[in-house]
Amino acid sequence: MTDLVLGVDSSTQSCKALVVDAADGTIVDLQQVAHPDGTEVDPSAWDKAFAEAAAPQLSRVKAVAIGGQQHGMVCLDAEDRVVRPALLWNDTRSAPQAAELIAELGGPEESARRTGSVLVPSITSTKLRWLAENEPENAQRTATVLLPHDYLTWKLQADSRRLVTDRSEASGTGYFSPQLDGWDTELVEMALGKVPRLPEIVAPEAAAGETAAGVILGAGMGDNAAAALGLDLQPGQVLVSLGTSGVASTVAEAPVADPTGMVAGFADATGRWLPISVTLNCARILQFARRLLGVDNDRLAELALAAPAGANGTVLLPYLDGERTPNRPNARGTLHGLTTATTPEDIARAAFEAMLCSVADEIQALDRLTARPTTSVMMIGGATRSPAVKEIAPAVLGMSVSLPADGEYVARGAARQAAWALSGKAEPPQWPQPDSETHTAQATPEVLQAYRQVRDLTEDWT
Numbered sequence: 001m002t003d004l005v006l007g008v009d010s011s012t013q014s015c016k017a018l019v020v021d022a023a024d025g026t027i028v029d030l031q032q033v034a035h036p037d038g039t040e041v042d043p044s045a046w047d048k049a050f051a052e053a054a055a056p057q058l059s060r061v062k063a064v065a066i067g068g069q070q071h072g073m074v075c076l077d078a079e080d081r082v083v084r085p086a087l088l089w090n091d092t093r094s095a096p097q098a099a100e101l102i103a104e105l106g107g108p109e110e111s112a113r114r115t116g117s118v119l120v121p122s123i124t125s126t127k128l129r130w131l132a133e134n135e136p137e138n139a140q141r142t143a144t145v146l147l148p149h150d151y152l153t154w155k156l157q158a159d160s161r162r163l164v165t166d167r168s169e170a171s172g173t174g175y176f177s178p179q180l181d182g183w184d185t186e187l188v189e190m191a192l193g194k195v196p197r198l199p200e201i202v203a204p205e206a207a208a209g210e211t212a213a214g215v216i217l218g219a220g221m222g223d224n225a226a227a228a229l230g231l232d233l234q235p236g237q238v239l240v241s242l243g244t245s246g247v248a249s250t251v252a253e254a255p256v257a258d259p260t261g262m263v264a265g266f267a268d269a270t271g272r273w274l275p276i277s278v279t280l281n282c283a284r285i286l287q288f289a290r291r292l293l294g295v296d297n298d299r300l301a302e303l304a305l306a307a308p309a310g311a312n313g314t315v316l317l318p319y320l321d322g323e324r325t326p327n328r329p330n331a332r333g334t335l336h337g338l339t340t341a342t343t344p345e346d347i348a349r350a351a352f353e354a355m356l357c358s359v360a361d362e363i364q365a366l367d368r369l370t371a372r373p374t375t376s377v378m379m380i381g382g383a384t385r386s387p388a389v390k391e392i393a394p395a396v397l398g399m400s401v402s403l404p405a406d407g408e409y410v411a412r413g414a415a416r417q418a419a420w421a422l423s424g425k426a427e428p429p430q431w432p433q434p435d436s437e438t439h440t441a442q443a444t445p446e447v448l449q450a451y452r453q454v455r456d457l458t459e460d461w462t
């Protein structure tokens with residue numbers, strides 16, 4: 001009888017539960033349940049979606065691991081009750097606190113060296129500082145601080161005293177030290193004013209507990225580390241994810257520190273490192289365009305593909321909710337180049353080109369840091385289901401784009417970690433890689449050039 005394992009992706013928009021064969025990753029079942037929209041969410045919403053999508057699968061699997069959206073601030077009181085709704089990665093209210101903490105650390109370069117990142121509002125420590133300054137009673141009540149996937153793993157533990165996380169999730173908090181490869185409690189005290197209980201950072205291959213029914217728990221991981229593990233990402237490869245967030249990442253043997261803040265020096269889920277560039281606005285740019293034009297995904301793609309490259313001079317700067325990369329939390333979206341001749345097709349095309357130009361900026365930042373020019377990318381995420389992405393991405397990026405078969409690669413990575421924990425071996429199971437289709441196109445560098453002109457000429461919202 002083959003062993004089955006469960007990989008979960010508790011992402012911004014939904015909980016995805018993937019049951020696979022532990023031996024080779026063959027998909028057995030996939031369930032998905034939506035999360036509420038917003039930038040702060042009560043963790044009970046994640047519990048509810050997990051209970052519907054993932055919990056019914058537990059009786060059929062030997063191990064489970066949870067990948068999840070990173071950085072969310074989950075505060076528990078002394079009785080392990082949730083203190084307030086979690087501030088998520090996409091909440092920008094702690095922008096002033098990020099600036100304060102960077103100054104206290106000695107500037108962006110020191111922030112990158114000490115924490116792995118030039119702090120931005122997404123990073124958990126800035127949210128803790130915000131809590132201390134704006135909700136002192138809640139800060140006072142906070143006894144434990146977890147991240148979203150830690151919280152869900154903890155809820156599965158038979159021993160409720162056991163709090164675990166992994167390097168990849170910890171490295172996105174702002175109080176993880178790449179030098180120590182572990183917590184730097186001085187940094188969390190700097191943010192919150194005290195040292196709360198933090199989860200134990202367990203090894204990538206570790207069995208990090210078990211459920212009351214004896215199902216082995218992996219430590220879980222941040223969603224991007226999970227996707228990299230799910231696709232067996234190797235140094236020299238670049239993975240782009242077009243989900244709620246827009247991500248470009250690669251694997252490195254040593255931690256990176258980017259003083260410009262365009263790349264964060266996170267850890268991965270194999271014991272190595274994951275240089276990563278993450279935008280706040282990605283697939284939601286297309287959601288915005290769909291709502292603006294009153295069309296569905298299919299029609300939006302048709303409109304975009306009916307317009308020429310460059311959208312007849314229409315350029316969207318997609319910083320709709322502010323932007324994280326580049327760090328412009330007060331920016332807003334801008335449609336540039338509108339004329340009386342601008343059509344819905346031009347606006348649809350500009351939305352896709354904006355999403356992909358912001359990814360091109362991320363790839364450029366990775367190349368600068370790794371000193372290795374990217375010549376092709378793997379691309380995943382919900383927006384890759386659009387035929388317009390398949391055609392426009394290689395043109396805007398100026399390189400071939402490989403699309404693994406439509407799959408939930410964050411959940412696949414979590415399942416691979418679960419199979420790893422089940423195996424007790426030093427290396428993760430070697431699963432066959434999914435089939436992929438490669439898309440190429442005539443490069444359209446003028447599109448990226450026009451985008452960068454608008455990006456650099458546009459003032460932030462005051």
Ligand SMILES: Nc1ncnc2c1ncn2[C@@H]1O[C@H](COP(=O)(O)OP(=O)(O)O)[C@@H](O)[C@H]1O
Nearest residue numbers: 011012013243244245283297381382383385386
């Ligand atoms: N055919 C499509 N065209 C454009 N966008 C799509 C399409 N299918 C899904 N999406 C978008 O993909 C996003 C979800 O992608 P996903 O990678 O699951 O996000 P996350 O993991 O961040 O929750 C949603 O914003 C959704 O609107």
Ligand SMILES: O=C(CO)[C@@H](O)[C@H](O)COP(=O)(O)O
Nearest residue numbers: 011012069070089243244245
């Ligand atoms: O902030 C980051 C990584 O630093 C995002 O990747 C979040 O982890 C949200 O991921 P998705 O919901 O877009 O998958």
